[in-house]
Amino acid sequence: MKEEIENKLIDKNTKPTSMRILVYDFLSSQNTALSLSEIENYFENADRTTIYRTLKTFEEKGIVHSIQENTTTKYMLCHDECDERTHKDRHLHFYCKICKETTCKEDISIPENIQNNFRIDEIRFFAKGICENCLESLQ
Template identity: 75%
Template sequence: MKKDTEKKLLDKKTTPTSMRILVFDFLEQQQTAMSLSEIEHHFYKADRVTIYRTLKTFEENGIVHSIQENNTTKYMLCHDGCDQETHKDRHLHFYCKMCKKTTCKEDFIIPKSERLEYRIDEIRFFAKGICENCMKESLQ
């Protein structure tokens, strides 16, 4: 697994340090976006600044995208072929008001237009509501 992670980081022009490997592997296991505090809690002996710098490097290199949620930034691995030039993050970010989790809803995608005479570098597509799991639980 470590060698696979190292290759993924090198493919994104990111030096695979121990902390970067650990953070990448942790984020790869998550189904929801995670805040710096949540990630830090998992690595309770790690330095907060090191984790923050790792996340910023990942964001700059197209490894994670950040999601602004209220006054908190959350991070999730990119799955849209992002790179250093641009994040191709064109799907809905959904915040559940019941379970307080943010997920990517890749079935809601903003179509890309090839005819634009301008360049869009970033789109923030965010919705709040009740997720499918909480809806099922509330119906029982």
């Protein structure tokens, strides 16, 4: 697994340091977007600044995309087609008001054929409501 992560980072022009490998591995096991604090809590002995710089580098290189939630930024791994120039996350980011989790709803997306004589580098497509799990438990 470590070698696979190293190769993914190298493919994105990112030096595979120990912390970058650990953060990538952790994010790859998550189903929801996480804040810097949530990631930091998992790596209790790691330096907050190092984790933040890792996430910023990942964002610049098209490895993670950030999701702005009110005053908090959350991070989730990108698909392989994202790169340094363009993030291809044209799907809905959904925040549940009950469980407080943010998930990617890839079945709800903005079509790519909306471009004409311009280039879209980034789209922020965000909704708040109640997720299917919480909605089910309310009934």
